Amino acid sequence: MSDNTQHPQSSSSTRSRFSRRDAIKLGAAGAAAGFSVPLLGGTVSAAHRPRPARRATSGSPATVRFWHWYVEQQDQLPQVIADFEAANPNIEVEMRLIADVEGGYLPALLAAAAADDLPEIYAPHVHSVSFGRQGLAADLVAELGDEFLADFFEAGSSMFLLDGKQYAVGWMAQTMGIFYDPDAFEAAGIDGEPETWDDLIVASNTLKEGGSLGIMQAADNGFSVGDTWFPMITGFSGDADTMRQLDERDGATWTDEPVVQALELYERTVLEGAWQDNMTGMDQQACLNALYAGAGAGFYTGSWNPTTIYNDAPADLVERIRVMKTPAVEAGGRHWTGNSAGAAFSVANNSPNKDAALTFMQYLYSSDVYTWVMSDSVSLPATESAAAEVTDPIIQTMASWLPDGCRHWLTGPAGQVVADTTMELTAGRVSAAEAAERIEAEAATLDYDS
16 A cells, blocks of 8 residues: 545635536537637736747737637636737637537537638647648647647647647646545555555455445446546556557557456456446546545546535545545556546647737747646646646646556547447446457457548
8 A cells, every 4th residue: 555645725716517527528419509708808917927929910800719618717718818919919819618518519619620610729629630630730840849849748748649740739637546535544444545456446345344335436438437447558568658559550459468458457346346336327426426425435537626626525525635546557566647638729720810829829828827827727737847836735746647647538530439348348248358359340440540
């Protein structure tokens, strides 16, 4: 057992309860309309103003359409936009925040892409590389240079990189850990934090003996299940590039030994009681509610949840809650943690206002502005310099794990079949070996070039 935790501080700001993990679930594109956030007045304080943008725009005002679903910064971004517009009167930024990702945001984004009329800056979801292949997304290496990109965490940036071209950059990093109640662990006689997945199985069953649900995972969909077993693949391969190779079908297959070993380990956590009973019927909110009520002692989830916990959990739990690393596959092994920039931004390649968009991108990611936005919204930054400046204890702790990051979701064409098959495994309808064969058989037929 290891013990590497910190207590969080409560946050007084109110945030939407929408989860970024929900945004990764792929579904049918509906036609529901989203809503727009009005551009509110206000400025970033002088202490947080960035250096002037290196690019200049002159002539008639250029409009930069700015689309995303990131409710975490719905209070901060209007201030940033107003301050930017005051300093750049020839550029207008029209922000559209569509919180309904599947029903509103994705249909609008895909329709814009089909018309080659993408907003000048947009959250690409899983389409960053595919839009780049089609010539719709700008290569940010060519447009902004290596200096702009150097500060981003490699594990996150690699998701948007193809053949040396960078089609997006991270906005909020994501990493995974187990949020837990140390009082529940102590009451069950658990000393310290589980180091390995075997330790976690023992600890969760010990907690269950006292009537608890034990350690929980949101297993209502295969994309959330990927958060759990993808880091296991890296644990067995020892190579952070393995998930990229699988995602792009670049010299790796879903029947390779590390993949099968990871599926077998994940299957064992299910069969041997590492998780709550009936876990396929519990989504993120159900797991959080059980944690708040004391019914569950821990929840394996991501760095997007601290503010939600601070807002919704009982005050005494907020004061004592901790977060532990993703378990290692063996004692003394590296604690690989799911890490991605699931929240990201791309620039439309074919817009006549691309230069204006790049000017705003430079401003948005300038050190003082970006650090302020991430800190004030209690979000995990995608850059090393901003991560070094965050003050929330849980975010600080999880930021320290980013160098041990590996992908925990896919951007390639096999994402849906992987999610569907691992749900079958979670429900006990296929074995680990059968799951690997099924994924590989379908993945081998997919198009990885468009």
